[in-house]
Amino acid sequence: MYNIEYDRLKELVDQHLLSFLPEIDGKSGKVREAMEYSLNCGGKRLRPVLLLSACKFCGGEERRALPFACAIEYIHTYSLIHDDLPCMDDDDLRRGHPTNHKVYGEDHALLAGDALLNSAFEVMIRDLFLYMDERRTLLCHIRALNEIAKGSGCRGMIAGQCADLESQNKQCSKEMLEYIHLNKTGALIVSAVRAGAYLACSDINTLDDLSSYAESLGLAFQITDDLLDLFGNEEDLGKRPGRDVEKQKATYPALYGVDASRQKVLQETENAVRIMESYEERGSFFVQLARALAERIS
Amino acid sequence: MYNIEYDRLKELVDQHLLSFLPEIDGKSGKVREAMEYSLNCGGKRLRPVLLLSACKFCGGEERRALPFACAIEYIHTYSLIHDDLPCMDDDDLRRGHPTNHKVYGEDHALLAGDALLNSAFEVMIRDLFLYMDERRTLLCHIRALNEIAKGSGCRGMIAGQCADLESQNKQCSKEMLEYIHLNKTGALIVSAVRAGAYLACSDINTLDDLSSYAESLGLAFQITDDLLDLFGNEEDLGKRPGRDVEKQKATYPALYGVDASRQKVLQETENAVRIMESYEERGSFFVQLARALAERIS
Numbered sequence: 333m334y335n336i337e338y339d340r341l342k343e344l345v346d347q348h349l350l351s352f353l354p355e356i357d358g359k360s361g362k363v364r365e366a367m368e369y370s371l372n373c374g375g376k377r378l379r380p381v382l383l384l385s386a387c388k389f390c391g392g393e394e395r396r397a398l399p400f401a402c403a404i405e406y407i408h409t410y411s412l413i414h415d416d417l418p419c420m421d422d423d424d425l426r427r428g429h430p431t432n433h434k435v436y437g438e439d440h441a442l443l444a445g446d447a448l449l450n451s452a453f454e455v456m457i458r459d460l461f462l463y464m465d466e467r468r469t470l471l472c473h474i475r476a477l478n479e480i481a482k483g484s485g486c487r488g489m490i491a492g493q494c495a496d497l498e499s500q501n502k503q504c505s506k507e508m509l510e511y512i513h514l515n516k517t518g519a520l521i522v523s524a525v526r527a528g529a530y531l532a533c534s535d536i537n538t539l540d541d542l543s544s545y546a547e548s549l550g551l552a553f554q555i556t557d558d559l560l561d562l563f564g565n566e567e568d569l570g571k572r573p574g575r576d577v578e579k580q581k582a583t584y585p586a587l588y589g590v591d592a593s594r595q596k597v598l599q600e601t602e603n604a605v606r607i608m609e610s611y612e613e614r615g616s617f618f619v620q621l622a623r624a625l626a627e628r629i630s
Numbered sequence: 631m632y633n634i635e636y637d638r639l640k641e642l643v644d645q646h647l648l649s650f651l652p653e654i655d656g657k658s659g660k661v662r663e664a665m666e667y668s669l670n671c672g673g674k675r676l677r678p679v680l681l682l683s684a685c686k687f688c689g690g691e692e693r694r695a696l697p698f699a700c701a702i703e704y705i706h707t708y709s710l711i712h713d714d715l716p717c718m719d720d721d722d723l724r725r726g727h728p729t730n731h732k733v734y735g736e737d738h739a740l741l742a743g744d745a746l747l748n749s750a751f752e753v754m755i756r757d758l759f760l761y762m763d764e765r766r767t768l769l770c771h772i773r774a775l776n777e778i779a780k781g782s783g784c785r786g787m788i789a790g791q792c793a794d795l796e797s798q799n800k801q802c803s804k805e806m807l808e809y810i811h812l813n814k815t816g817a818l819i820v821s822a823v824r825a826g827a828y829l830a831c832s833d834i835n836t837l838d839d840l841s842s843y844a845e846s847l848g849l850a851f852q853i854t855d856d857l858l859d860l861f862g863n864e865e866d867l868g869k870r871p872g873r874d875v876e877k878q879k880a881t882y883p884a885l886y887g888v889d890a891s892r893q894k895v896l897q898e899t900e901n902a903v904r905i906m907e908s909y910e911e912r913g914s915f916f917v918q919l920a921r922a923l924a925e926r927i928s
Contacts, residue, residue: 354780354783356784356789359792359796359806360788362792362796367784419735419736419740420737420740437717439717440792442715442717442740443791443792443795446747447784447788449744450779450783454776454779457772457776460772460776461772461776464769467765474759478752478755478759481755482752485652485752486654486745486748490658490741490745491655491657491658494657494658494660494741495657497737511657515658
């Protein structure tokens with residue numbers, strides 16, 4: 333999608349995504365079907381790819397990070413299913429397919445989302461048992477688990493979703509918009525790289541650099557999404573554009589205008605690039621990724 | 631509620647329930663308010679009390695089990711909030727109060743449920759950091775965490791909720807009814823005692839006995855609830871009775887008749903009692919609790 337290494341990691345995630353789901357029996361098969369439906373609907377797999385590449389960057393084995401990588405995609409997917417529900421954004425289309433509740437009904441979509449969030453934790457917790465006799469590795473895994481739990485919770489992603497709800501249909505301050513973006517999209521992206529780094533028992537300095545990189549990347553990514561919602565077409569986006577305006581959502585273009593928003597994307601991208609360029613060749617994957625994401629609006 | 635020891639443990643849970651919630655800032659205050667609303671709406675606190683008493687029974691310190699006890703109540707509360715939503719059971723009243731979405735709207739109720747589930751894991755995972763230098767205790771805590779994650783997931787509570795959806799408005803087999811009861815209510819009750827036992831690094835035999843006890847208790851508890859829905863009044867129940875019949879839910883009385891259902895409650899209660907009577911004085915709390923729960927329909 334963005335370069336060969338990205339495609340390789342994305343492929344790895346796609347191959348393993350369903351294999352870590354907890355086994356369930358036929359009697360609750362429809363919720364499982366609904367879970368798989370949304371997991372199979374495509375997507376960039378940005379969060380798991382970031383987790384795997386951060387782990388590798390810090391000297392870890394990417395295969396050992398796969399359960400956590402898949403778990404973070406379960407969390408992202410659950411958040412999309414719940415976000416699309418009629419009582420939230422009420423969207424019919426996602427990644428070019430009918431949204432989960434359009435296919436399975438609101439009741440099953442709700443449960444499928446709940447089950448994906450719970451499964452994410454089940455998968456990561458089960459993974460800890462592999463390291464019961466390797467104290468240092470076990471502690472690093474617990475730190476990674478803690479990082480993801482924080483990023484997806486009400487000090488992270490859910491805080492952003494809630495602030496997003498609060499700010500609809502009313503004047504939103506710049507401070508509030510920043511808060512929404514940093515939490516709703518940013519928190520889980522930052523958690524992805526931090527968890528990846530923790531899994532490799534990274535040192536603090538590298539952890540800090542990766543965090544700053546991910547924060548800038550996440551912000552650039554979200555503003556790009558806001559711009560694409562204004563100017564993109566349904567085929568490329570996989571969903572109907574113009575929804576943010578309809579719903580009077582707080583977005584960068586709405587608050588700062590289109591030009592300043594593009595400027596902000598470039599600025600955050602350069603910030604991200606600068607941090608990882610200091611690692612020279614070793615940081616090139618992250619540099620290329622930041623540039624490629626910004627190119628979506630060039 | 632059932633005896634002095636039960637009341638003491640319930641009080642302990644009530645006192646600490648809000649204190650373990652992750653701190654959040656004002657910008658997402660409404661979701662926090664919605665979370666607290668449902669946590670404050672009363673309830674028997676059966677699951678956390680079972681967890682604490684199982685921990686104590688196995689020689690553990692109940693104070694050290696408090697974070698897990700509160701976490702399991704967060705999970706139970708989230709499941710009630712989501713169950714009450716219009717797309718699920720569409721209930722207006724719960725524990726004598728308007729349901730969460732009636733007060734905060736469906737969107738905030740959805741997020742409050744998500745946030746409570748996520749918070750449960752955050753609290754338990756954060757708790758692990760206290761035992762980083764006590765290997766045996768840490769491993770026991772991870773086992774307890776794994777137990778709760780399984781019990782609340784799509785091999786536990788969610789499996790039961792899904793099977794419950796599948797069986798509405800159609801003929802439900804006895805096998806399916808058993809499956810629904812064992813999972814929807816039973817799984818988290820069994821997980822509560824097992825997690826409590828794990829936190830105290832219990833031996834396998836005691837763990838097995840507590841599990842069998844909780845399975846019988848959970849079944850008796852659910853059938854009692856089914857019966858109360860038929861014969862109870864709104865004031866005692868805190869919700870409108872007769873909803874199961876309206877929604878053509880699969881229940882014990884509907885499938886086996888009232889007399890056979892009462893018989894089943896007594897039989898499961900005696901089974902639970904017999905297991906814990908073998909521990910003589912030490913098991914008396916569990917014996918009394920099983921008898922007291924069955925008395926709700928006497």
